[in-house]
Amino acid sequence: MIYSSELIKGTLKTIVLKLLADNKKMYGYEITQRVKELTFDRIQITEGALYPTLHALESDGLVTTETEYIGKRVRKYYSLSPSGKNKTKEKVSELADFMETMKFLLDIKPKTA
Amino acid sequence: MYRISEQQIDFILNDISARGVEMESLQQNLLDHICCIIEHDLEENGDFESFYQKTVKTFYKDALWEIEEETLQLLTFKNYYTMKKTMIVSGTFSAAAMSLGIFFKFMHWPGASALIILGIAVSSLIFIPLLFTLRVKEKQNIKDKLILGIGTFAGILISLAILFKVMHWPGANLMGTVFVALMVLVYIPVYFFSGIKNPESKINTIVSTIIMIMGCGLFLTLVNSRPYIQDNANEVTNQDLQESYAAMSEQTRQLSLTSCMAPPPKDDKLNEACNAACDRIEALKISLINSSEDIQVKTVNYKELGKLDNYNDPTIVLFGSLDDHPVPGADLKVLRERLQTINLLMKEKLNTPVSLIDLSDKKNLKSGVTQSWEIHHFYCTPLANVLRNLTQLQINIRFIQLMNKRSPDMLQTIKFVPPVDSAMS
Numbered sequence: 001m002i003y004s005s006e007l008i009k010g011t012l013k014t015i016v017l018k019l020l021a022d023n024k025k026m027y028g029y030e031i032t033q034r035v036k037e038l039t040f041d042r043i044q045i046t047e048g049a050l051y052p053t054l055h056a057l058e059s060d061g062l063v064t065t066e067t068e069y070i071g072k073r074v075r076k077y078y079s080l081s082p083s084g085k086n087k088t089k090e091k092v093s094e095l096a097d098f099m100e101t102m103k104f105l106l107d108i109k110p111k112t113a
Numbered sequence: 114m115y116r117i118s119e120q121q122i123d124f125i126l127n128d129i130s131a132r133g134v135e136m137e138s139l140q141q142n143l144l145d146h147i148c149c150i151i152e153h154d155l156e157e158n159g160d161f162e163s164f165y166q167k168t169v170k171t172f173y174k175d176a177l178w179e180i181e182e183e184t185l186q187l188l189t190f191k192n193y194y195t196m197k198k199t200m201i202v203s204g205t206f207s208a209a210a211m212s213l214g215i216f217f218k219f220m221h222w223p224g225a226s227a228l229i230i231l232g233i234a235v236s237s238l239i240f241i242p243l244l245f246t247l248r249v250k251e252k253q254n255i256k257d258k259l260i261l262g263i264g265t266f267a268g269i270l271i272s273l274a275i276l277f278k279v280m281h282w283p284g285a286n287l288m289g290t291v292f293v294a295l296m297v298l299v300y301i302p303v304y305f306f307s308g309i310k311n312p313e314s315k316i317n318t319i320v321s322t323i324i325m326i327m328g329c330g331l332f333l334t335l336v337n338s339r340p341y342i343q344d345n346a347n348e349v350t351n352q353d354l355q356e357s358y359a360a361m362s363e364q365t366r367q368l369s370l371t372s373c374m375a376p377p378p379k380d381d382k383l384n385e386a387c388n389a390a391c392d393r394i395e396a397l398k399i400s401l402i403n404s405s406e407d408i409q410v411k412t413v414n415y416k417e418l419g420k421l422d423n424y425n426d427p428t429i430v431l432f433g434s435l436d437d438h439p440v441p442g443a444d445l446k447v448l449r450e451r452l453q454t455i456n457l458l459m460k461e462k463l464n465t466p467v468s469l470i471d472l473s474d475k476k477n478l479k480s481g482v483t484q485s486w487e488i489h490h491f492y493c494t495p496l497a498n499v500l501r502n503l504t505q506l507q508i509n510i511r512f513i514q515l516m517n518k519r520s521p522d523m524l525q526t527i528k529f530v531p532p533v534d535s536a537m538s
Binding site: 027028029032046047048049051052053054055056059067070071072073074075076 | 126141187
């Protein structure tokens, strides 16, 4: 099954940050492919969501970019800045905490209802 | 694996920008991404053109520029929370400053005007524009955005109009009128007809429209009618007084011409003093009108005056500044001396200690503070009332002059019409 884009939207920043933390530097296509690979095609990041997020992270100063020329086209590599590294830890632990809460909330709800 | 040629790269890049993506870095990202997909997924002899079209379609729902729009949205969204915070802080601050300023104004404490100006300035220049910027993002269609824009403009206009009105700065009435016209002719109709179509907001729209029309009506009454009636009344009173002063002056002139007997020397002195005082006041009136109304007149004629909606200029002319501790200027000093001369002459003649023209200190009815005669009648008093007070003085002097010739003893029993108290205006 493929998760809905609504679910992915709220966690995309965290996913991108975590991938960059694990892989040093990546470009856009690589990120989408890596996520696909790691989740056995269950999470597919769309281009329409990925690039706006990357630009936002860049303007927040969480990631830095370097460009590489491949023939006539330019490839932009993204990597974490020092503040991005801290933010990644924060974001990942926040999401983990959130998942615990959701587990609790969604398990408990049918019993009390 | 497919190998992309340089021409194909140019083709893709042109297509991306033709589809409305303008940010260069985004163009490059998308170009590289599409190239990667094509290189990975297209067979060596596959059809580039149709594969490209198929691929690029998976990037968006309706159009490729959605990606750029989303990017810009995220980039501006960063400021959203700071803007919201600033809006709340500025709103709270301006509301507090305004309420405090109004309270100070009631209590006649210093700093009231500064607080009111600060409050209205912050609300109209920071709070309302921020509110507009944040709200306009939530609205989807252009019509809603337009309504919001007009509403914001009207809001700023009314706050500034009230500020100008309170401070007696010029242009308040014009701003108020533009506000009412904008509301009645543009905002309310557009708001009403767009809201009434939606069954959910129908009742709400009708109620808000009625309230807005009522508000505009009340505002118009407040801004335009009241000062008009007041000014008009002042103008009529002033004109009447001026005419009766002219009539009395003519009478005294005739009387001194026709009296066959030479007047006793003392009367001569009194006549001189009275004429000098009256001429002095007349000159003062003309200079007041000329400096306040920005016109050049040679005689006092109230029909030529503007709205006489002029509060600070007379004080500046007569006292030199709007200081909290005013000192009467040269004109007022000379005037007082002239009036004292008349009083002195009449005291001698009637053999009484009572001054006919009352120049004693008075108690301010509002604050209860004892003030000098000058401050009591002329300080921080609108031009219309200053002129009125001066004419009243002239009439009283002429009356003394006339009665002195006919039956001076009656002067002791007559009560003069006092000038208007500045606190009453």
